[in-house]
Amino acid sequence: MFVRIFYIKLFTFTPESQSLKMILNRMKEEKFTFIKTDKKIVKLHFDSIAVIKGLGNYVQIITIENINHTYYKSLKDLIDVLPNEFMRVHNSFIVNLTNIDSIEDNHIIAKGNKITIGKTYKDCLTKAINKFVL
Incomplete structure (x- = not known):
């Protein structure tokens, strides 16, 4: 009796996918990023971002200097x-x-922007803020 086993390989790690994964991990460690907005590429320091507002498939990034950048990402x-x-x-x-x-x-x-806290996010935010409360 012969048994044949077939399996489907769903995803292969190519050098391109590995490098993309490494880039995404490095973004979390970096202090800045580049975004494409208004037909130009802008360097944006994470420290200067105050609020990010969702606009469907776009986001509006508001800096501490009240400069707005619209970026295509959810x-x-x-x-x-x-x-x-x-x-x-x-x-x-x-x-x-x-x-x-x-x-x-x-x-x-x-930084001058008033944002409502959603009910589902309030507990998580409270826990994060309580780590810094004296």
């Missing part, structure tokens, strides 16, 4: 590659925890 994809100091606090907003000025009731004030 919030879901973006949160995966951002450093750990970024946290999603609403279905439409990601904030940089280092640039939060104050938290009032259900709102975050980050």
Whole structure:
């Protein structure tokens, strides 16, 4: 009796996919990135990002200098590659925890931007903020 076993290889790690994975991991360690906005490529330091607002398939990146950059990427994809100091606090907003000025009731004030905290994100945000409370 002969038994044949067949299997399907779903994904192969090519040098291109490995390098993409390495680039995504390095992005989390870097202090800046480049984004393509308004037909140009702009260098953007993570420290200078105050708020990221979701606009469907686009995001609006608001810096601490109140400069807005529109970038083609969804919030879901973006949160995966951002450093750990970024946290999603609403279905439409990601904030940089280092640039939060104050938290009032259900709102975050980050460099002059008032953002509502979503109910599903409040517990996670509270835990993250409590690590820094004296």
